[in-house]
Amino acid sequence: MNSEAIEPRFRAGDRVEVRESFPIGHVRTPFYIRGKAGVVERLCGIYGNPEELAYARSGLPKQPLYRVRFPQSEIWPDYAGSVADSLDVEIFQHWLEPKL
Amino acid sequence: MISHDHDREDNHHHHSHEHRHPHRQDLDDTLTYYRAMEIALRELLIEKGILTADAIRGQVEDMDRRSPAAGARVVAKAWADPAYKALLLTDGGAACVAVGLDRGPYKLVVVENTPTTHNVIVCTLCSCYPRWLLGLPPDWYKSRNYRSRVVREPRKVLREFGTEIADDVVVRVHDSTADMRYLVLPERPAGTEGWEEERLAQLVTRDSMIGVSRPKSA
Amino acid sequence: MPHDKGSFDPTRGHHDMGGLPAGPIESFEHDYALWEKRVDALMVLLSNKRLMTVDELRRNIEGLGPDAYDQMTYYERWIYAVTQTMIQRGVISVEELGRKIREVQERAGEL
Numbered sequence: 001m002n003s004e005a006i007e008p009r010f011r012a013g014d015r016v017e018v019r020e021s022f023p024i025g026h027v028r029t030p031f032y033i034r035g036k037a038g039v040v041e042r043l044c045g046i047y048g049n050p051e052e053l054a055y056a057r058s059g060l061p062k063q064p065l066y067r068v069r070f071p072q073s074e075i076w077p078d079y080a081g082s083v084a085d086s087l088d089v090e091i092f093q094h095w096l097e098p099k100l
Numbered sequence: 101m102i103s104h105d106h107d108r109e110d111n112h113h114h115h116s117h118e119h120r121h122p123h124r125q126d127l128d129d130t131l132t133y134y135r136a137m138e139i140a141l142r143e144l145l146i147e148k149g150i151l152t153a154d155a156i157r158g159q160v161e162d163m164d165r166r167s168p169a170a171g172a173r174v175v176a177k178a179w180a181d182p183a184y185k186a187l188l189l190t191d192g193g194a195a196c197v198a199v200g201l202d203r204g205p206y207k208l209v210v211v212e213n214t215p216t217t218h219n220v221i222v223c224t225l226c227s228c229y230p231r232w233l234l235g236l237p238p239d240w241y242k243s244r245n246y247r248s249r250v251v252r253e254p255r256k257v258l259r260e261f262g263t264e265i266a267d268d269v270v271v272r273v274h275d276s277t278a279d280m281r282y283l284v285l286p287e288r289p290a291g292t293e294g295w296e297e298e299r300l301a302q303l304v305t306r307d308s309m310i311g312v313s314r315p316k317s318a
Numbered sequence: 319m320p321h322d323k324g325s326f327d328p329t330r331g332h333h334d335m336g337g338l339p340a341g342p343i344e345s346f347e348h349d350y351a352l353w354e355k356r357v358d359a360l361m362v363l364l365s366n367k368r369l370m371t372v373d374e375l376r377r378n379i380e381g382l383g384p385d386a387y388d389q390m391t392y393y394e395r396w397i398y399a400v401t402q403t404m405i406q407r408g409v410i411s412v413e414e415l416g417r418k419i420r421e422v423q424e425r426a427g428e429l
Contacts, residue, residue: 138353142356144415145409240345249343251337
């Protein structure tokens, strides 16, 4: 295992949930998606952690980044579009838990 | 084209700020605090040997050269060439390189519009945009109103751009929150069979590659 | 927007606006002024030299606070954030920045 990169935990098709966590500080997980459940659309790659890079730190170990697809109707209680509409968001692994 | 500092967040039309006047490139004459800061920082960096005036000028010119024409070439080739389209959808960076464009500093994800799916791109957190393919983003893309609303009511926002999406078409919004950058591959307009790539590229608009509009008709 | 005590939420940055109510999309677009393009250029060149990252840019913009964020233009926020980053990184000092800004303003006859 490379100490400079975290191993991917999820694969396309996995159901995941975004952690409910509300720190101050630089975060790239939008407020609107916290606590929501979706499906991994793809592993985008392994990238430096922006929460660390923002403070001129190394951003290591690199983190797996996923595109996660959420049904719009899951995110917004009053969503007024098609029930099939989706919102795809890039989310770092440490914000995701498996949704059982 | 008259230019105003209209990219402030508030959409009120008061003009009380000292630099709310039309400013074109050759009328850069009002020294606001921030403009003085830009000059000061630039001069300090040059004095310290960190940057050169030539490098700064060169980078400004490089960005000036970038426009949606690059993205339009990529789209037109994907319309004309199924193998290229397949490459574009699996490895956007390689597809850029294949037509002599920069790979770009970020991984390019290309999302395809079809008769049953319509894609639209946003960066809710700031203004991430495939600049190396489209140039600098328009003000509205960076605006509070677009960033707030397109994730929540995309069909209504698209309607404001004059784009109607049928109920049986799926709308996918892509929030560019991290290291990916996105390009929409619009649907090829009808009546363009046999068109050359250059001719097809004329139909590809910047807004169709963001996903708020459709390309021009044949 | 009213700022009654208790409405400020430190866990939601003012930039983190996805899903919040907002107004109609203005289609107006402005031509970028030369100084704005230079700000963009500074950011790109400094990033290429590993003297800053886009993450630091963002974090410094996010740190501006709601009023500043709304009143400043896009590239005003950028030059603020780039300069803030250069101070944080120790590339420039606060003192030399202050002196140089003053010199620029004097040169322009603004003082």
